[in-house]
Amino acid sequence: MPEPVSEQTISVEINGETYEQEVEARKLLVHFIRDVVDLTGTHVGCDTGNCGACTVLMDGKTIKSCMLLAIQADGATITTVEGLAAGGELTPLQRAFSASHALQCGYCTPGMLLSAAYLLEQNPHPSEEEIRRGIQGNICRCTGYVNIVEAIKSVAEGGGA
Amino acid sequence: MLLREVEYARPETIDEAVRLLSSREDARALAGGQSLVNVMKIRVAAPELVVDLNRIEELRGISAAADGSLVLGAMVTYDELIRSDAVRAARPILGEVALTIADVQVRNRGTVGGNLCVNDPTNHLPPLMATTGATMTIRSLEAERTVSSDEFFLGVYLTAVTPGEMLTRVTVPALAPGESDGWASVTLGKDGTGIVNVAATVAAGQARIAIGCVSAVPVVVEAEADEVSVRKAVADADLDPPSDVHASADFRRHLAQVLAWRAVGQALERTGA
Known part of the structure; x- marks a missing residue:
């Protein structure tokens, strides 16, 4: 024992x-x-x-x-x-967060990125509803989530996180 | 540093775990940690010893008993319930309801055993255990016993699992032909804490209904599976739910009737009745 x-x-x-x-x-x-x-x-x-x-x-x-x-x-x-950014190169998901202005203060962003990466790994082509459910455990008080959802969607459509 | 000093042990068998749990008066089993770690942070709980159940293989896994019942190890996570083909075939309501618990991260860690043993009155699984006729198997140093949900849920945060014991598995009967389950709840935000939760199982026109969030333990009522009978049965239960900032006792009583009929209605739709 x-x-x-x-x-x-x-x-x-x-x-x-x-x-x-x-x-x-x-x-x-x-x-x-x-x-x-x-x-x-x-x-x-x-x-x-x-x-x-x-x-x-x-x-x-x-x-x-x-x-x-x-x-x-x-x-x-x-x-x-x-x-996520092995070798200093941002992942497509990280680039999408930047391009879609999916962060303001950035406090939630690390957790949000990992939840989004996990979602896309489990489900490469999520619907908007699935994206919203996928990041349900991550609270953002700046963005109202719209641009975060857009960023994740753009990667899902572009293929690969 | 937030937690009080604590000792930690990581057994690999149920036998070792019950020995550790019996070794101290203030030993607590640590399952997914989605409740216990939080109450340790605010020092509502400050056990001397936590016994981590996460490496006990015997507590993992979902299997079928000879009679088709689902046997859920106490350490089966919500995520495993949701993904399980065996659950989908035998008792799909379990996975459907698990999918509405909290969020992805909590579902990745939170366990069946933890949900039941915490017995927070707003937890999702206790009412389902009551309607599905599940049994809980508890191990102590000396013996193993299996109890019904009536015997298992004793009070707020209180179950039949006494110090030195642990829940090892839950056995849920498979749906019988013509039998079906339903669930309805009103929550704080989508998939938030329940204001009222209701589980229902319908067979041969009879409904067994279990109402959560209105008492220390699930309130079970039986009724014919029609709206008037269901509402009357819930009204006759003389519920005495708490009032809080989210809902008055009156509103909870009202919700209990509405949701009981919705849960029964969902079950009826599935029988095709």
Whole structure:
């Protein structure tokens, strides 16, 4: 039977790089990503699991990283917004957000991009309704969502996220 | 740092998990974490030990029993319910309702067992367990027992799962020929928290209805599957729902009648009756 621990060394692959760090059991994944790994693109918005600013991909699925303990992510593969533009080249989705003016303050954008990328991976040709449902877990207080939906639609029509 | 100091254990079998849960007075099972982690942040819950169930293979997976019933591991996620062909074939309402829980990220993590064991009165799955005749299997160190929804849901945030025990699986009977399910709810925003949720199962002109959000546990009523009978049965249940900023008790009572008939109506459409 595994002994309860209050801290443990975890190994997590984030954006292709493996991080081995000792973490306290109480540390949230989002704080691990921001404060330990120093990838500050993942934001803390509401801290109550509602806003989706802390969304990352874990083992290929979107999750809100404020609702997972870092210690639970031991062995996991994570993609944050910094991992989208591999080699510094923006993805078509990121370019579409820019072209469609799908952000204003940008706070929700990292989470929004990951939810949109996940949606398009699952469903390359979503309807507008499916796009809106796909980003339901990400709150934006600037744009009214219209341009975000437009951006995602343009990539869906153009093919490939 | 938001959470209070906590110890953590990650068992790989149900046996290890119940031993860990029994080892401390204040040990809590951590399923998807979509409720527990949040209440730990605001310190409504501050367990000494969290027992992470996420690596227990025995709690995963959806299978069919010999009689065709669906057997859902406690750690089956909403997303897995939605995608499951077995669920679609045997009891499609489960996937349809799961699709209206919160949002994509929550559905990727949130679990059947978590939804039931939290037993927040606004949760989606408790009323469905009541109408479908599901049974819950609970393990302790010494024994395993299986209970009905009447026995499982005891109060707000309170179920038959006592300290040291855990829910391991849920068994949902497959729809019988001529039987069908319905669901109706009024929520705070699209797919938000329920103001009133109603599940219904109809067979041979008889409806079994379970109303959520109006009491500590789902309120079950039976009626003939016509509008007058359904509304009367709900009225006769003398519901005593809470009033809050979203809806008065009177409005919730009104919604319970309206939604009960909508849920029964949806079920009837599906039987072709």
